[in-house]
Amino acid sequence: MPDALTLYLAAPRGFCAGVDRAIKIVEMALEKWGAPIYVRHEIVHNKFVVDGLRAKGAVFVEELDECPDDRPVIFSAHGVPKSVPAAASKRQMVYIDATCPLVSKVHIEAERHHHDGLQMVMIGHAGHPETVGTMGQLPPGEVLLVETPEDVARISPRDPGKLAFITQTTLSVDDTTEIVAALRKRFPNIVGPHKEDICYATTNRQEAVKAMASKIDALLVIGAPNSSNSRRLVEVGSKSGCRYAQLIQRAGDIDWRALQGAKAIGITAGASAPEVLTEEVIAAFSDRFDVTLETVVTAEERVEFKVPRVLREAMAG
Structure with a gap:
């Protein structure tokens, strides 16, 4: 008989509205212009997502000078210096900015x-x-x-x-x-933002980890090593009292020995990690344990960002 294990799932977790929009932009651009579409920097920091888009015809480059003049280029969700669109305009390139709003x-x-x-x-x-x-x-x-x-x-x-x-x-x-x-x-006179700059999704995912920290023996954060918000979730878990908090990209990265004896494990996913990876991790636990799933809800997210008009018009036409 497999051991009993409770998996606490953080809600919200995974994709935020900015990531969702950026991925849609690449997919819609491929539909509109066909492959290849060039993307300057990983569209979002997640290997699974990037590999999926690469298979559809997206070409990921680090700098604009790696792109030909005659193919569309997309700027990643992280934003670019002003010099990048200026250089694209000078070369008369078609470019789409997927910077998160x-x-x-x-x-x-x-x-x-x-x-x-x-x-x-x-x-x-x-x-x-x-x-x-x-x-x-x-x-x-x-x-x-x-x-x-x-x-x-x-x-x-x-x-x-x-x-x-x-x-x-x-x-x-x-x-x-x-x-x-x-x-x-x-600097007592320093001026701050009207509304804090840390985005709603980052804040919400950190709050969900804090809310479940006292219930769990270990925390797994699904995300990429170069994903800032995912790495912060690991830190928040550790600071909130999780004796074991680990970043994993896929179910294959789970260190089962480190989790021996755990009765309750928390699972969350960074803002650029798709839900399919969370499902993969839950399935891996279900293969080994008698799993009970509990969801820890700290916020409801209903934010949605429109894709640029050039793509909306293409889809409507």
Whole structure:
């Protein structure tokens, strides 16, 4: 008789509206123009999704100069520096911007503050495409990057009285709060966002992990190693008391020995992980244990973002 095991499923988990929209954009572009369609950077950070789109005819590249002039190119959900669409326009390329609207909101905010004469401080991860894209909205030197509260002491703004801050949308809510506190302490006049930059999906997924942390012996987060929001979920699980919190890409990555003796395991998925991968993980547990499923619901998500007009018109025509 297999051992009894309770699997707690976080809700919400998996795809957010921005990821959903970005994937649709690639699929609709393939329908409209046929293969190949070029995509600058992984459309979303998930190997399963990227491999699926590659099989349909999407070609993933890191830079625009790897794309031919005569095929459409799509910019990933993470956003791109201003120089990228400018270069595409100069080459008269057809391009579609799949930047998540919540990332675009941060871009607009940065430009508005810059227009008002403020220098920006960005809370984000160096080298992450979203951070690179956001910092690339303004001229060099106009955005100072901080990753930790300690970094706040090290920055040298032009005028400490004329600063505003923005954040990457996929950060840990708790860690960001600490960095914001450090910024406000050192720069009392710093201007913050009207509404926080960390997106609803990141916040909701972190809240769901916190809500189930006390019920579980271990936490598995389904997501890619280069997915910022997925990695934050592992950190949130550990900080909330999960003695074992692990990032896995697929069911084949589960370390069964590490889970020996566990009676309750939490499962969640990052915002770029499709539900089919969660189902695969549940099936793997069901093969080995007498599984009871419990869902921990902390929010209902009804957000939807429209795809660009050029694709909507193509589908209607």
